[in-house]
Amino acid sequence: MRTLVSPLALRTPRGRIVYWTVLTVTVICFTGAFVFPLYWMVTGALKSPDELAQIPPSFFPKSFDFHVYADAWEQLQLGVFLKNTALYAGGAWLFTLAVDVTAAYALSKLRPVLGKLVLGAMLATLMIPPMVLLLPTYLVAKDLPILHADLLNTPWAIWLPAAANGFFVFLLKRFFDSIPKELLEAAEIDGASPLRILWSIVLPVSRPIIGVVSILSVVTVWKDFVWPLLVLPETDKMSISVGIASLSAQMPQNVLIASLVIASLPTILVFFVFQRSIMAGLTAGSLKG
Amino acid sequence: MVREIVLSFQQNNFVDPGKWVGFENFRTVFADPAFAAAWLNTAAFSGLALVIGSAVPFVLAVVLNELKHAKAYLRFVVYLPVMLPPAVAVLLFKWFYDPGSGLFNQALDVVHLPPLSWLDSTSTALISLVIVSTWMNLGTGTLIYLAALQSIPGDLYESAELDGAGLLRRVWHVTIPQTKLILLVMLLLQVVATMQVFIEPYLLTGGGPENATVTVAYLMYQYAFNFGDFGGGSALGLMLMIVLLVFSAVYLRISREEAER
Secondary structure, three states, X not given: OOOOOOHHHHHOHHHHHHHHHHHHHHHHHHHHHHHHHXXXXXXXXXXXXXXXXXXXXXXXXXXXXXXXXXXXXXXXXXXXXXXXXXXXXXXXXXXXXXXXXXXXXXXXXXXOOOHHHHHHHHHHHHHOOHHHHHHHXXXXXXXXXXXXXXXXXXXXXXXHHHHOOHHHHHHHHXXXXXXXXXXXXXXXXXXXXXXXXXXXXXXXHOHHHHHHHHHHHHHHHHHOOHHHXXXXXXXXXXXXXXXXXXXXXXXXXXXXXXXXXXXXXXXXXXXXXXXXXXXXXXXXXXXXX | OHHHHHHHHHHOOEEOOXXXXXXXXXXXXXXXXXXXXXXXXXXXXXXXXXXXXXXXXHHHHHHHHHOOOOHHHHHHHHHHHHHOOHHHHHHHHHHHOOOOOOHHHHHHHHOOOOOOOHHHOOOOHHHHHHHHHHHHHHHHHHHHXXXXXXXXXXXXXXXXXXXXXXXXHHHXXXXXXXXXXXXXXXXXXXXXXXXXXXXXXXXXXXOOOOOOOOOHHHHHHHHHXXXXXXXXXXXXXXXXXXXXXXXXXXXXXXXXXXXXX
């Protein structure tokens, strides 16, 4: 496919030189801008405090002492933070799937009365910036209406708001809409209940979109900072981002950096494994793409 | 969800136990010297983040779209920072900004430039925040623009070239008009996102030095959780909401237009 520069121009000697120069420069700049900071972080943690403060800095750490990572793990109780975060993300994932899949299915296939209105309301919540909802949501979490339960410092404070995600409902609904009607009608004639149709027909064919929603929901909760900062003030309940940030001032610098590495490993690993789905989710989220 | 919206309207009329105080909260907030600073900073941050944070990904996307090699690697790498937890990215940059042994001042030293005080000076603190925020959000924009660029039909470039249009003119007359809507939509999304900036000032500067990096969201947090004044915080939240709703409304209109095309 033809782009800005014509293939003819690229085939001339001058075109080739320019192309390869641009390519090399881009690769070098991208690596420098996006990979180097991460390299610096991983190796920085291995340096001793003296070496960290040294001017000019050393490119390779003098010794590979992985002890700092163990230190960081113990001193910052990273184990606890990681376990908490995994619990929050995992629970949020289950709730997101349970709530959003059924909601999207109901809106797409069962077509209830006022369904359009409900969908509209859900989409409207996407228009309202999360920051301005922070205080009202906090007050709701602090004193749940009707039940009057205090959700602060419990995983519910993370799970429930995470599950109510209008964007995921919208993504799922669009996918469900594309499932041929005949398939469902056939099942209905065979006497399957709506729930059974959802379980044995809709879910299996929707695997790709469910994968995307799963990854996005886990990563979102994992990365979130502001909300857990507010609703999980107790140190041993904190998520990893909040935990590290709140203890950062008291830590020796190399220990802090080591803990940053540990905190970013899970999301980076997820990205390595699922990059295709993540990028697909990204462009599905944009309007056209 | 609808309840939450209603709540946010009521909340600013209640001080904690639920007393009706009318516009008292607004008056308190207005009288705060940090109030004007917060709005100015938020506007400046959004403006800068908009110019840098939209132009850079667009240029990157245009370049990436021309390259035929190393595509997968470049796309992977540019999205890498987006996957870092923001708290990690911000704390990492705090270390880079360190005036003594920080990476940035070391780099300036290598090219024989005087060191900057980055976060500690009123003149550079805000731009330092913009740099962090651009770095960690760049990937999303780049990939979305890239997807948009790939849908431009090649014969448009072909005929432009036959008409004698140079490289820059082709960008101006073909690339930009063809991606205009997605550009606009992304700009608006960026405004809405950057107006809510919180984590950067919270972790990097605490609003200082001398209120140089106080943002509206940060001030709102301070009112509610440091001063225990939920009314004042909600008043700020409501003001922010009104401003953002204007942008959201425009966004909605444009994206509807886009959907109809």
